[in-house]
Amino acid sequence: MSETLTEYLASQEELLQEAALALPHEFSKCTYSLGFIRQAVYLCLTCPEARGLCSACSIACHTDHDQIELFPKRNFRCDCPTTSIDHACALHKTLEEANTSNVYGQNFQAKFCRCGRPYDAKTESETMIQCLACEDWFHESCCNLRERPSSREGSPEPNPDRAAPVEGNIDDGSSEGSSGLPPALIPGSRYESFICGACVSNNATLVRWAGTPGIMMVTRDSITEPWRCLEDGTPAEPVDVDRLDDVEGLSIGTKRPLSPSDLDAPDAKRSRFSSPTFMPATKPHQCLAPRLNPTAQKIFAQLDSPADSSLGTGDLFLSEDFRRRWCRCALCLPPLEASQYLLEDEETYEPPEDPDLGLSLEELGMRALERIPRDKAIDGIMAFNGMRDDLVKYLRPFAEEGKVVCETDVREFFASLTEATKGRKHCS
Incomplete structure (x- = not known):
């Protein structure tokens, strides 16, 4: 097959534009001096040390190494110029002490999700979603959003009664993609953030709000029943926090004790809202949390027993603008304040834009000569x-x-x- 010079030059220009879109930033400075920030982190598989690299060091210092992108990690400082990695940093020349405040979870062993399965972009067909709290990545089927694909038959499972793990990209919203898989039980378009069950269990307010308007879960009535979306649509009513202890059995935000008929009623019989209509309380003594969803509370009670988690994993799928809808009373707010990302959207560092972006090959050549x-x-x-x-x-x-x-x-x-x-x- 022959190609004219004009066609060749056009193809080179197209490749140049694709490269600019793929790497629009300048990667000439290590982020170590910026301290502990939320930034994209990379794991170098070639280096023996299980440590994290910033975007610049992944390109400038470990170009010819095998790497895995771990995506954003909060409060993380680049390890490349420290004593914890033998490979010298080409951008930050001063050798620094090891970062003792960095957290190295299982992702730094190239393992992901509650199933601990290694990620392989060449073989995975499913979508993966990142937990807002621990920032680990979870397969959709590990969250019971879909059945296990046939390619995953050999994957380990934490519980034989629960659907298996799966993988993909948080940005494509768990919708049907090139893999040909059907839409997930809760499509990505319905939720803004995801929090895994283990992280939910550590936050009393999240447990309290689970399964209420805009805080969806996945459950089933028994191991023989299909998985379904759990989202109670009961509207909130103001409750005086100071009087909660006066009512037997009343907990944070509960208006009244649930009757037996309320506990046994199928969730489908309770009204549902397409979007939450409650507003956050403005007074510290007034609680606007919705009433407890009994099915959600049963799931968390079951998770406390390692012998049985067949009704669900306790994961939460938070709908759009969830941060502005929390109750700010004296009981709901403290657990949220302990995890500021639940109250405020976090800023993720991005390298500065490449000053050579959009230049032609000739212009890039002239820039190189000037340097x-x-x-x-x-x-x-x-x-x-x-x-x-x-x-x-x-x-x-x-x-x-x-x-x-x-x-x-x-x-x-x-x-x-x-x-x-x-x-x-x-x-x-």
């Missing part, structure tokens, strides 16, 4: 001019005879240049 010593720049220009003259001489017969220049012709030309260079070195 090297004058004598080396002159030698480079002279070498380029010599190669250009040789190429014109080589191509002239093709133009005179109307022949098409093929890839083999170009390879032959550069092979002759290589031989000529070797000959000159031998003579010297």
